[in-house]
Amino acid sequence: MSTARKPIIAANWKMNQNHLEAIQLTQKLTYAFERADFEKVEVVLCPPFTDIRSLQTLIDADKLDFKLGAQHCYFEESGAFTGEIAPSMLAKLSCSYVIVGHSERRELFGESDEWVNKKAKAILKAGMTPIVCVGETLEEREAGNTNQKIAAQTVAAFEGISKDAVGKCVIAYEPIWAIGTGRTATPEDANSAIGHIRATVAQFAGDGAAQAVRIQYGGSVKSGNASVLMEQPEIDGALVGGASLDADEFVRIVRYHS
Ligand code: PGA
Numbered sequence: 292m293s294t295a296r297k298p299i300i301a302a303n304w305k306m307n308q309n310h311l312e313a314i315q316l317t318q319k320l321t322y323a324f325e326r327a328d329f330e331k332v333e334v335v336l337c338p339p340f341t342d343i344r345s346l347q348t349l350i351d352a353d354k355l356d357f358k359l360g361a362q363h364c365y366f367e368e369s370g371a372f373t374g375e376i377a378p379s380m381l382a383k384l385s386c387s388y389v390i391v392g393h394s395e396r397r398e399l400f401g402e403s404d405e406w407v408n409k410k411a412k413a414i415l416k417a418g419m420t421p422i423v424c425v426g427e428t429l430e431e432r433e434a435g436n437t438n439q440k441i442a443a444q445t446v447a448a449f450e451g452i453s454k455d456a457v458g459k460c461v462i463a464y465e466p467i468w469a470i471g472t473g474r475t476a477t478p479e480d481a482n483s484a485i486g487h488i489r490a491t492v493a494q495f496a497g498d499g500a501a502q503a504v505r506i507q508y509g510g511s512v513k514s515g516n517a518s519v520l521m522e523q524p525e526i527d528g529a530l531v532g533g534a535s536l537d538a539d540e541f542v543r544i545v546r547y548h549s
Pocket of ligand 1: 469
């Protein structure tokens with residue numbers, strides 16, 4: 292991890308935790324964390340939509356240091372889009388981040404590169420930060436196409452976005468074969484892929500943006516592998532799925548340096 296970029300560790304609860312469970316889990320985390328933890332690491336909670344209002348209230352009332360994120364949104368501002376949520380609705384709930392292009396959304400819900408780009412723009416326009424997910428399948432990795440795939444996804448996601456704005460975004464490198472499988476990329480492989488993403492950002496947005504953009508690793512991150520991953524110079528944090536549902540485990544991950 293570079294000292295110039297503050298690490299960002301985000302909990303992606305996926306479709307888990309109703310709003311009552313979410314309040315409980317957040318309270319458990321609150322008791323365990325200390326202010327010093329948030330000085331070292333930015334901690335983001337990304338619950339399901341139905342929990343966001345409850346967590347916003349809790350965070351406001353108790354002046355907690357967690358940032359709030361959503362797992363998804365639509366790119367239009369309003370209109371006849373049954374079931375969708377506009378970025379401005381999330382901004383109004385004090386969300387700072389929105390995950391876009393997660394492989395589950397790409398694979399199960401047909402989210403294309405074009406949509407990822409439209410969403411990233413809409414999220415920025417609403418004053419929030421996209422966490423743009425990119426990653427290769429096992430077949431792509433075995434065929435030696437990892438760099439090509441993640442570079443293409445990165446270029447497509449940021450098309451038409453200003454260099455300044457690119458530098459403020461977050462990217463999550465998540466090899467699809469490592470998500471929820473217990474298989475993690477080796478720290479060296481993750482570092483090399485993330486280095487390639489950073490080099491790609493430098494090509495279209497310049498060195499300033501490439502040095503500023505924070506790039507997380509995601510895919511079976513646990514307390515046992517968090518520190519070796521985060522010690523890598525290119526890795527600026529983690530997007531944590533399964534392990535973020537266990538308060539003690541998530542706290543250990545955020546304290547990877549201690
Ligand atoms: P995992 O999920 O930590 O359960 O592998 C990561 C993610 O999908 O963001």
